[in-house]
Amino acid sequence: LDYDFLRYMGVEPETQRRIQSHYLPTFAQCKRVLDLGCGDGDFLALLAEHGIEAVGVDFDEKTLQAALAQGLPVVQADVFDYLADAPAERFDGIFCAHLVEHLPYHLVIKLVQEAQRVLQPGGVIVLATPNARSIFSHLEMFYMHFGHISFYHPRLLCFFLEHAGFVNAQEGVNPETASPMLPGVMARQAQNNAGDTLRARLDTLMQYQRQIPLQGNGPIARLSHRVKNSLARWLVQPLQDDLAARTHQALNALAEEVTTQNNELASLNGPFECYAVARKAPA
The missing domain is CATH 1.10.287 (Helix Hairpins)
Structure with a gap:
């Protein structure tokens, strides 16, 4: 359903790749990246193009079919089940785009705690989400999606990360998502x-x-x-x-x-x- 909705709204892979390309430099030194909620694998494809090994996890079968059609390494599973079964320090990078807004806060805390366990020392994590300080997010983007539960201010996400043991948490905005309003x-x-x-x-x-x-x-x-x-x-x-x-x-x-x-x-x-x-x- 999620895949069908995104296509119904006209969200194309090319647009997603342009948006997610902003995060490529963050993972430039990584050797094995985990993409949580990978969808149809847009970020996985970008990583592969830059020689970075990665695996994606998503629960939506139809989105994964699109990823598999591109030959991308994906696993159909609940992200929490996958994290619980993953060995400690398995990855040196975790990318999680537009997943946390689908979760209540206690599950976001659980997510970053599990992510901290499976990351290697020095590994990096990125949590991307609709910008609570953008008028476009409020008027158009957030409430249009049936699965959205809560905005998460980036400073709150930084707090969750540091509370779970991460260091040097920083917030930012993606310039590739400039608002079309005003x-x-x-x-x-x-x-x-x-x-x-x-x-x-x-x-x-x-x-x-x-x-x-x-x-x-x-x-x-x-x-x-x-x-x-x-x-x-x-x-x-x-x-x-x-x-x-x-x-x-x-x-x-x-x-x-x-x-x-x-x-x-x-x-x-x-x-x-x-x-x-x-x-x-x-x-």
Whole structure:
């Protein structure tokens, strides 16, 4: 059912491989990697292309058929049963993408504890999951899948990992999963000088003509021009300057507020996949 749903939603292997390629450097030095919840084997194929031995585990029969059709080494089993039967220190890398959100927290704790047992000293583990700080995850991604149970903040995953004995736990987001929402916000956010540009436009807007233009060439016209400018300089321009300053100050404050709101929206519009990575302490 899970395989059918992903294909129904238009999730293609090429997309998955592009997303998961972000994690390849983390496993570059590994010799034997375990992929928990491997699906149709996209990450296994990437590892194989880079000469890294790996085995995948998944319970969904149809997804495994797709992996087997590619000649990938996969095992149909419950991940907890597989981990319980696996010898200690069997692997030097574990990849677990989009599995923890299908589990209650006590099983996530059990998962990382078992992972710690089967990893070799110095081995690495990656837990990838929907990003709880991404608006796209909340509005589109997470609640669309029938099997999702809970968001897990990456800092919470780091805590679970270190509580199980892992060290140097770190969190991150996958830039290959940039949110498709709020494209205008992201475009403006990409302009680092957006605030300066807006202020420059305000300065231009607030410029006004300080001299009354001369109308006519005769002596009366020139005399009238001098009188009008004198009156404007002593009576009108102070009021005009004060009004311009107040208006500019108000518009500048508005520009600051727009910039702040733009930054806040951009922070909510981050990549829809986050992860926690940690290592088993060296012997």
